[in-house]
Amino acid sequence: VIAATPEPPYLAVIFSSQRTRCAEGNADERGYAAMAERMVELARLQPGFLGVESARDAEGFGITVSYWRDEAAIAAWKAHAEHAVAQRLGREAWYGEFQLRVCRVEREGRMGRP
């Protein structure tokens, strides 16, 4: 679902990742899915959270973009205790490779319009 973000400027965190496994229905995948869902629920409760968008393909490559009011909001979310546990699990088990980019959204585009 497309996030209903406010007028720019605001911040975006682009998290690109390759899952180590993506066998549907196995215990590891169920654990991952539950944690990913919990992290989205938890992020929504954080001060300065503006929205999130996420897609993962059949090969396990995924992009999650979360939107935030300011750097303080991003720093607080990164330091959140339950999120810190998820980050460690992600680094050690769930992701074969990942990249995180912090961006300032400057404008919205208008595809195909002059």
Next chain:
Amino acid sequence: VIAATPEPPYLAVIFSSQRTRCAEGNADERGYAAMAERMVELARLQPGFLGVESARDAEGFGITVSYWRDEAAIAAWKAHAEHAVAQRLGREAWYGEFQLRVCRVEREGRMGRP
């Protein structure tokens, strides 16, 4: 696949979209897939192109992030004749909903590390 981008700063275009249909194997879907692949090939040839990442889930929600050296590179790609045709088809047929955000990547993050 995670894009091998240079050190920030550079620009990112986050394109979030919901496909109108995603029935695998039908003619519309094959046409879309061919055009999407062609656009990535063509983008790679543009001056100032730095990389692209893309994921679309089973429900047809997708995120494509393309990375660019500067605004001039983004403007030239938006105006590219073949890309303009694809944008029009996207707006009129392929996407039920979409959003395009232009961002400045300020830093890379380090998930789960202090």
